[in-house]
Amino acid sequence: MERGADARVTVHETLAARVLIGPGACDLVADEIARLGERRVLLVATPSAGTAAGRIADALGSRLAARFDRPAPHTPVAVTARAMAVAEDASADCVVAIGGGSAIGLAKAVSARTGMPQVAVPTTYAGSEMTPVLGETEDGVKTTRRDPALAPGMIVYDPVLTLSMPSGLTLTSAMNALAHAVEALWAPDATLVTDALATEAVAGILDALPEVLDDPSGLPGRGRLQSAAWLAGVCLAQTRMGLHHQLAHVLGGAFDLPHAELHTMLLAHVMAFNLPWAPEASARLNRAAGPDPVAAVAGLARRHKGPTRLSALQVPRDRLREVAERVVAAPYPNPRPPDVDAVTELLDAMW
Template sequence: MTNVVHQIDPARVLFGPQSTDQVRDEVARLERSRVLLITSPSAQEAAARIEGQFPAGMVARFDDAQPHTPVEITEQALTVLRAHAADVIVAIGGGSAIGLAKALAVRTGLDQVVLPTTYAGSEVTPVLGETADGVKTTRSGPEIRPETVIYDVDLTLSMPIGLTVTSAVNALAHAAEALCSPQANAVTDALAVRAIAAIGHALPMVVQDPEDRAARSELLEGAWLAGTCLGAVDMGLHHTLCHVLGGSFDLPHAATHTVVLPHALAYNAPAAPEAMRRIAEALGVPDAPSGLHDLISTLGGPTSLAALGLPGSELAHAAALAAGTPHPNPRPVSEEGIRALLTEAWQGGQPGGGRRWPGAELRQLLAEVERSFGNAPQARLRTLLTSLVRHLHGYVAENDLTSAEWMSAIDFLTRTGQMSSATRQEFILFSDSLGVSSAVDILGNSRSTGTTPSAVLGPFYLEGPPETPQGTDIGAGLDGVPLFTEVRVVSQTGEPLADAVVDVWQSNKDGFYDVQLPEVEGPVLRARFRTDDDGLLRYWSILPADYPIPSDGPVGEMLAAANRHAYRAAHVHFLINAVGHQQLITQLFPTSSKYLDSDAVFGVKQPLIVEFTNPGGPTPDGRKVTGEWRRLDYTFTLARIPDPARLFDDAFVDVMEIVEDVDQAPDIVGRVLDV
């Protein structure tokens, strides 16, 4: 129980026994003198001690702080404050007294000195919850956080055991949700884990011996740390539910937190396995939701919303109110899901409908599978396999996958393989439609500056298209608007790349590739060209069309189930190889396409959107064209392949910075470059 003074901006924290006697000093430090003293019924004796520190007439009292900070009570207190001309607010009590102090401070700008007598934790937060017309709302701001917080373990010794349990679990809820918050960081995580461990360790000892000052002090410290978490990150579903239940149905604040928390954790467990692991570890239980529920039950805490007075007929209303309140949460929230959660909490059974979340077993299984790949001789293969397993197991756990759902996925993959052939690759289509192909493309081909962006290969590329002379019409007489293409292939320095091999392929005017048209003989709208000495390539084809990707297979079923359209923006494919340069796979998209912003395979990139112009007049090569025609002009810039000797030299320098033996460096560099 070492005394601690901890300064954070803007709050000052005093922690230690008998620190209540320092209230007058803290008021003087703030250069204030006329006090409005806010108390709750349970803090009258301590309030008298505080009042006795000041000269007569310098303290006005308001003893009617209420749970959930009703605005009408705030107005009554504001009248007393103004009548006394108070210049500082001192609050002693639980969340009700401190909440009222915050409400007054935000309306008056006065400083606050607060002394919590429970473990609510709100005293160190910039958060204020108020109730008006049966609806509780929250707001946050630096002006809400008290200037000084005094933690005195002696103020908690008379707290009834029932309130001790619920208040401590209320504090634990702040820490548990902080671990699940998208704003969590190393500092809040460390504070949250320490808070949960302190509360989990000390609370049973306090229940066994309510006057155990060391255990009470540890609980108070846990509440301080948990409250600090609450003030640093946004809270999620659990706090939203408790605000709704308290503000709209007048349920007791701490008891509501105690009942709801295990069920909220069970709801989020599939989406926050790491947070659940850390909570379970801090509490010393195998599973966070069920372990916490058992702890509360063992200590005599409430486990049922029905016992707190919530009518079962109000569950749907409460779920609707909570679902309509936006909040960050690791697992998506639906009104149906909230109602199921509240129903379980109302009934009072084990969270998850009595189905314990098997977090420990899942972690053990994952560790075993990862170890099974530990002897893979290739480091890269070992990394890829263990990462794949980790993410697959995470997906299964996060979504609480059923056996039927998994077998449905197996069937989907099986049929995807069966649909694939030499002329159609359903797996590539699957990868494309999930955006995975584009993600791999970005990683592998978007790291060189000043070069043409790449795009996905697509499922209809065929190896070894026929080599074709420049100027050829690869449309082979198909209907469509004639398209003259003139593209130039250059290096990053602008140097023309002669004899570059350029494969082109595209759809017809109806959106079909030649491999999809059984009546078409031989390659059509598909060819291999070579650039001339100026890096130029010229040929004729027809204007491509927006088209749906094949939807008669498993991928089409997936898109239909997701209510996604299957259309690709019109485009022409290019695959370019030039000596000394990296291969470029890309596409060009006409500005006229309707699907540039919603391409089914996420393949469109802004620099690849091109005006297919309508020049009119004679054609560039004198070809006679009936009606309109289009022209496509573009310059492809290829990245150079790095010089291997320079790569080795650069890598050698990097390796020498981390190894001591110069003789080892060449061998290490060689192995790295091989990988």
């Protein structure tokens, strides 16, 4: 739906997916694989999810064909090639991913090359598990594509798996999810459904995240935060990304930067850049976040004890204009049309 007086027709598409959510859901993965009728599982796991991956592997028993524990951020094609070799040697017919965006992105890449069904078990709030989007990196350039076939057909959310997340990752990953919801509010193809989900996701994340940061062991808060991140992921699946995500993709691909920390740095800056041009999104954010949503988001970002500026990530200041030029040359849809000077100024403020 194009926003504005000329809008006439709204198109809303919902991806087919089976979602299990709640404490203990991880223990049902093997049963779900059996229900699907798959017999040779490639298990992809990030190192941080090793213990939970071991439980899934044990439960799969003879259905476990192979395990790949070396996914990498931004889904490098060279890593995908190594995972493909493992999958082919094992004659895998299904891929299960457990971990953050690195594991889930790799499973998408393998599925895209083989047609294998996917089961995603996220341990962070990144949201990739809900989307038909795959970003792959080669020679320092990250290329993103969208195809309904890329979306996992089954997602398993278990808040128990998030209890071991360090507070820094909890914050940056939740900010990643928050960015999905915020950008959905000003997306050109937003609908009544995505507006409602995004508003609820923003309110849920802003409510639950401070509680989780103050008490990382509290399962109820973790559950609320995971549920809100799920809604944000649905929004990401159903709307087009804007300047915020484009900057994260370009910066991440060019300088091999951590995706969640980039979202944490970017979001308040991009909100300040866009909200004067997005009155409907601004009104919804005011209801969900209070009279100054930029300040609310910036306040959360400042709680991060890791890098909070691009300079701290060793991004050369003299290359910021190059990043802005790349963004403006092929812009994502955005309420404020980007120009090189304005985007460079935004990046310089982050630096």
